Amino acid sequence: MVEGGGVTSEEGVVSMLTGKMQEALTGQLIAEMYSAYLYLSMSSYFESLNLPGFASWMRVQRLEELVHALKFFDYIVEAGGRVLLGPIDGPPTEWDGALGAFEAALAHEKKVTGLINDLVEVARAEGDSATEEFLKWYIDEQVEEEESAEEVVSKIKAAGDDLGALDAELAQRS
Numbered sequence: 801m802v803e804g805g806g807v808t809s810e811e812g813v814v815s816m817l818t819g820k821m822q823e824a825l826t827g828q829l830i831a832e833m834y835s836a837y838l839y840l841s842m843s844s845y846f847e848s849l850n851l852p853g854f855a856s857w858m859r860v861q862r863l864e865e866l867v868h869a870l871k872f873f874d875y876i877v878e879a880g881g882r883v884l885l886g887p888i889d890g891p892p893t894e895w896d897g898a899l900g901a902f903e904a905a906l907a908h909e910k911k912v913t914g915l916i917n918d919l920v921e922v923a924r925a926e927g928d929s930a931t932e933e934f935l936k937w938y939i940d941e942q943v944e945e946e947e948s949a950e951e952v953v954s955k956i957k958a959a960g961d962d963l964g965a966l967d968a969e970l971a972q973r974s
């Protein structure tokens with residue numbers, strides 16, 4: 801540890817992040833990688849249901865999650881930290897139909913919102929205003945993430961058993 805709470809690496813590089821902050825940010829990076837893995841698993845599930853538009857929507861969502869993960873990676877590196885990656889949990893592979901899968905996606909996004917809020921708490925506790933500022937992007941992004949999953953849940957409920965038109969609509973997401 802050095803003055804200001806940063807960490808000095810073996811190479812003598814001084815990080816702006818405390819050890820606790822770096823660990824928490826890396827944990828969230830891994831959580832975003834898990835999200836990508838989860839949505840790719842859901843994409844495979846939708847392929848098995850013969851709903852290629854839903855599957856495509858999930859593939860696009862997987863890319864968004866990779867962007868979220870890489871933003872954490874870049875931030876840690878730019879702050880002079882070191883990204884120490886760990887294992888990513890295996891995602892579920894089965895859900896209760898299209899509605900079950902999207903309800904699970906919405907529940908997952910709510911959980912991620914909680915994780916981001918927890919990160920903000922860590923940043924405050926560590927007196928790290930730069931990281932708190934960085935996390936504002938994720939707070940806004942989580943509002944959109946929850947909204948987009950919620951929107952599809954509502955549309956599935958409205959469509960009932962005939963998901964053909966909605967499948968074609970979801971295929972448009974790029």
Ligand code: FEO
Pocket residue numbers: 832835864865868909912942945
């Ligand atoms: Fe990375 Fe879907 O939140």
